[in-house]
Every structure is written in C-alpha cells, then in structure tokens.
Amino acid sequence: MAPRRKKIYEGKAKILYEGTEPGTLIQYFKDDATAFNAQKKATIEGKGVLNNRLSEFFMTGLTNIGVPNHFIRRINMREQLVRQVEIIPLEVIVRNFAAGSIAKRLGMEEGTPLPRPIVEYSFKNDELGDPFVSEEYIIAFGWASQQDLDDIVSLALRVNDFLSGVFFGAGIKLIDFKIEVGRIWDGDFMRLVVADEISPDSCRLWDVKTGQKLDKDVFRRDLGSLTDAMALSGLATAEMVMADLGLPIRLGSGVAAAQDHYRRSTGAALQKAA
Numbered sequence: 001m002a003p004r005r006k007k008i009y010e011g012k013a014k015i016l017y018e019g020t021e022p023g024t025l026i027q028y029f030k031d032d033a034t035a036f037n038a039q040k041k042a043t044i045e046g047k048g049v050l051n052n053r054l055s056e057f058f059m060t061g062l063t064n065i066g067v068p069n070h071f072i073r074r075i076n077m078r079e080q081l082v083r084q085v086e087i088i089p090l091e092v093i094v095r096n097f098a099a100g101s102i103a104k105r106l107g108m109e110e111g112t113p114l115p116r117p118i119v120e121y122s123f124k125n126d127e128l129g130d131p132f133v134s135e136e137y138i139i140a141f142g143w144a145s146q147q148d149l150d151d152i153v154s155l156a157l158r159v160n161d162f163l164s165g166v167f168f169g170a171g172i173k174l175i176d177f178k179i180e181v182g183r184i185w186d187g188d189f190m191r192l193v194v195a196d197e198i199s200p201d202s203c204r205l206w207d208v209k210t211g212q213k214l215d216k217d218v219f220r221r222d223l224g225s226l227t228d229a230m231a232l233s234g235l236a237t238a239e240m241v242m243a244d245l246g247l248p249i250r251l252g253s254g255v256a257a258a259q260d261h262y263r264r265s266t267g268a269a270l271q272k273a274a
Helices: 047-064 101-106 135-140 146-169 226-244 253-273
Strands: 007-010 014-018 024-029 032-035 040-043 071-074 079-083 090-097 113-123 172-186 189-195 203-207
Touching: 024 047, 047 071, 047 079, 047 146, 090 146, 113 135, 113 146, 135 146, 146 172, 146 189
Parallel strands: none
Antiparallel strands: 007 014, 014 024, 024 079, 032 040, 071 079, 090 113, 090 172, 172 189, 172 203
C-alpha cells in the first residue's frame, strides 16, 4: 500500500502535497472549474490533465529563455514536482487587449488593443473577491518592496513576450493573463520566480482569425465546452512543439482538427436542442 501523502494546501484548481525531495512540493491538477471566485463551479473531465501538460510546456519554455520559475519536472499526467516558494499574496495581471474587468471599468470594447502591456495587481483573497490594489497598498502593507515590484514587472513582461510569441505562432491571440510570483531563499540571498501555473485557467485566449474564445471565458459565459476550447489551445501548442522537434506536421493541421471537432460538437448540441 502506497504511503499516505501529506496535503499542504488545496485550492480551487490544484492540490499541493509534500514533495519527494527537500524544498519541493507535488502540484496536482484537479478537473474542477470555477469562475467568479468559485461562485460558479463544475467538474470537467480531462481539464487537469490538459492544464498539467500545458503548464509544463510553458514553464519549460520560460526556463529555456532564462526566466526563473518553480517547475522541476512532470511526474505523471496530473502531477508535477515544483520548488517550494514563499508566495507573494498578489495576482500579477498583464493585459495586452481590453477584456473583462478593464473593459467594464473604462467602457472599452472588448478586443481593443491597449497602447502598451499594462501590469495590474490584485490581492489574493477569495472572500474579498481578489480586489485590485495599487503599488502604494502593496508597499504599505509589506506584501512586497519597491524593488520586488520592479523585479515582478520585469518578470511579467518577459513572460508576456514569450507567451505572446508562442500563442501567435499557433494562431492564438493572448488577450491577458495572470501569474503568481514567489520567493526562493538560498541562505541570505532571495530571488523571485514565477510560480503556480500557466494554462487556459490563467490566460484569456482568442483565435486570431475568428475571435473564438479558447479559455475559461467559455465556462464563465456559458459559450460552450471548456474542454473543447482547452483542447484547441492545447493542440495548437503541441503543434508548435512538434514543429520545433522537426517532426512531420503541416502547420495549422492541429488547430484545424481541433476547430472541426469544436464545430461538430457544438453543431450536434444545437441540433439536439432544436
């Protein structure tokens, strides 16, 4: 019988267990989908597997370009080994196009390009609805120093450059995304790293040509199957990996196959409803 693992923390989409090596954690991806700070919930089969594989792909890519992050290796289809970090209690949001809350706050049409990438912060607290906070709040309450914030912005913009390029190459527009940042200590020396995950749970993604939503907005706004949308973005990134490895693939075929599947499943559902 396998030894019982010690659970460290359980969130809306993941469970953290004590790691197999000192200073590590095992991050388990659940099939749970939530929106509006868990006011809307559902279980979507296969979501955790897709998020695990996509997060592995993006974190590995960040490592390859020198962006520090907590990812060590994937353990299985749902779990990965990560470095244990001291999470800064902020969601770091990078926006390239108007959508969601910024579109509502400023009365902008969704999809409008922003003059430049905008970095915002929200205080991680589900009970309070993850409220937006300014740098003044962050420094005053001791969540991070000014130097930390400068480093966080630099990290966030490097992640944005990388993700925007990868997604655009796969025919996907990165509207916005959020990351979490943690501290890793080596004696008296501290460094900041990207933590948590990078997946359709943390990104707002639109098809470049059609504007079709390929992220959790599908679930938030009842626009169709979240798993289909995630599979579409997942196949697109998988296609990029195959091309990078020199494997025989016609660029666009993965995206086209996923789009056909999405259209067929959506069309069948509409016919059934009629």
